[in-house]
Amino acid sequence: MPARINPSILAADFVNMERDLGKIASADLVHVDVMDNHFVPNLTFGPQMVGRIQDVSAIPLDVHLMITDPERWAPGYAELGAYSVTFHAEAATDPVGLARRLRSMGARAGIALKPGTPADDYLDLLEEFDQVLVMTVEPGFGGQSFMPETMPKLRQLRSAATARGLDLWLQVDGGITEETIVTAARAGADTFVAGSSVFRADDPARQISLLRETADLHF
Numbered sequence: 001m002p003a004r005i006n007p008s009i010l011a012a013d014f015v016n017m018e019r020d021l022g023k024i025a026s027a028d029l030v031h032v033d034v035m036d037n038h039f040v041p042n043l044t045f046g047p048q049m050v051g052r053i054q055d056v057s058a059i060p061l062d063v064h065l066m067i068t069d070p071e072r073w074a075p076g077y078a079e080l081g082a083y084s085v086t087f088h089a090e091a092a093t094d095p096v097g098l099a100r101r102l103r104s105m106g107a108r109a110g111i112a113l114k115p116g117t118p119a120d121d122y123l124d125l126l127e128e129f130d131q132v133l134v135m136t137v138e139p140g141f142g143g144q145s146f147m148p149e150t151m152p153k154l155r156q157l158r159s160a161a162t163a164r165g166l167d168l169w170l171q172v173d174g175g176i177t178e179e180t181i182v183t184a185a186r187a188g189a190d191t192f193v194a195g196s197s198v199f200r201a202d203d204p205a206r207q208i209s210l211l212r213e214t215a216d217l218h219f
């Protein structure tokens with residue numbers, strides 16, 4: 001299975017979103033960062049905007065919720081047709097119940113871990129999720145540097161998934177470039193979010209291919 005490359009539209013031009021979505025049509029999924037200015041100190045957009053992105057995007061949506069009270073808000077993103085809905089472990093009060101609800105609505109369910117959040121509490125629950133998002137920066141902003149100290153957690157998750165024969169996608173998000181993607185692929189990631197490195201490239205489609213080929217060489 002080739003590496004999945006999910007460009008983050010946090011690095012797109014928000015007033016030219018449809019144009020910028022056109023630049024990433026060769027990607028696997030479009031990564032949509034929802035921030036509420038409570039869980040993280042930044043604010044992006046909510047269901048109305050994500051619904052319009054869903055309407056005009058040629059590729060499915062990978063929604064990353066950086067919000068408090070995901071039990072209240074996450075199902076709305078499944079409802080509007082998002083392919084995957086990922087909420088933060090640190091914000092959820094009933095992660096398994098929420099994942100089951102998202103799956104019952106037809107979405108893939110993801111759980112995200114901030115750099116300082118260990119995976120240990122979730123290792124016995126991996127069957128309940130379709131993907132685990134290992135944050136490789138502190139959530140809140142694009143354009144930050146990749147944190148290699150998160151790689152032992154990724155290796156731990158990959159070993160647990162392999163040992164149990166799970167088809168669990170392991171996603172990394174933050175500071176992914178053609179250099180850092182090598183480290184993340186070697187540690188077991190198969191799904192890569194890249195904002196700045198795709199949208200700041202002269203040719204985003206070429207950058208998507210380069211990232212995919214580089215990850216495939218090292219997985």
Ligand SMILES: O=C(CO)[C@H](O)[C@H](O)COP(=O)(O)O
Pocket residue numbers: 008010011031033064066137138139140141142143144173174175176193194195196197
């Ligand atoms: O979730 C995020 C930030 O919280 C973004 O998805 C992430 O930062 C992508 O941006 P970049 O590739 O520029 O680091």
Ligand SMILES: [Fe+2]
Pocket residue numbers: 008031032033064173193
């Ligand atoms: Fe993200």
